[in-house]
Amino acid sequence: MLGNIKDEGIILNVKDFRENDKKVDIFLSNNGIITAVAYGAKKSKKRFGGNLDPYNLGEFEILSTKKGFYLKEVSVKRIFTNIKSNIVTLTMLFNITKLIVKVPSNNKMIYKALLKILMKMESSNLDLKYYFFFLIYFLKKEGLFSLCNCYFCNSHIIDKLVIKNGQLVFMCKNCDNNIADLVDLQEDELSFLISCLNLDKNFERIKYNEKIFYKLEMFLIEYIREHFHLTLEKLPKIKANT
Ligand SMILES: [Zn+2]
Numbered sequence: 001m002l003g004n005i006k007d008e009g010i011i012l013n014v015k016d017f018r019e020n021d022k023k024v025d026i027f028l029s030n031n032g033i034i035t036a037v038a039y040g041a042k043k044s045k046k047r048f049g050g051n052l053d054p055y056n057l058g059e060f061e062i063l064s065t066k067k068g069f070y071l072k073e074v075s076v077k078r079i080f081t082n083i084k085s086n087i088v089t090l091t092m093l094f095n096i097t098k099l100i101v102k103v104p105s106n107n108k109m110i111y112k113a114l115l116k117i118l119m120k121m122e123s124s125n126l127d128l129k130y131y132f133f134f135l136i137y138f139l140k141k142e143g144l145f146s147l148c149n150c151y152f153c154n155s156h157i158i159d160k161l162v163i164k165n166g167q168l169v170f171m172c173k174n175c176d177n178n179i180a181d182l183v184d185l186q187e188d189e190l191s192f193l194i195s196c197l198n199l200d201k202n203f204e205r206i207k208y209n210e211k212i213f214y215k216l217e218m219f220l221i222e223y224i225r226e227h228f229h230l231t232l233e234k235l236p237k238i239k240a241n242t
Pocket of ligand 1: 175
């Protein structure tokens, strides 16, 4: 894709580069994650204005050459201001960025999921379910979850999650056997997982108890560490009494 690219995107990272320039990681909605050089961005604030901040949503014009990508123009469509004042949101974004930069995806659905989580984080009611949805959905897109049927008999009525030959698979009650290691999840934790994997329409409406996320979080961190050699931060516990 040499030549001019015009695309909507979300800035993930901005770093100083050489004396006058910056390097910007951008998740483009149609072109995936790229790193573009922004000439003069460090030296002159005017060049790109205040537009080069992480998680800004914008329209980007980028020159694609054999040597790499060069940022020509940015027009910001939305600046998310609230996300930067909350330690939990920042941890989530830090983790998500680490994950999508380490495992670059040219997947439009992942882009949309990121945009959605930014919108949700920006609104005042922080709901952890969107973060865990993102992680589970991402792993699904990477092929790290089996279908939500019993691996052995294809039944839709799932009772547990097990590890078989290093792979996570679902299992029904009837196929109970001891060839696989059981993943220790309660019914509500399992049902949250399945809702995310099935893109359950009720997901938006359901108010999940935050308790269910703590065990899921440990399990997801471990699974991501094993597969991508990447360690995500645990979220600071926000509401101790839930
Ligand atoms: Zn079965």
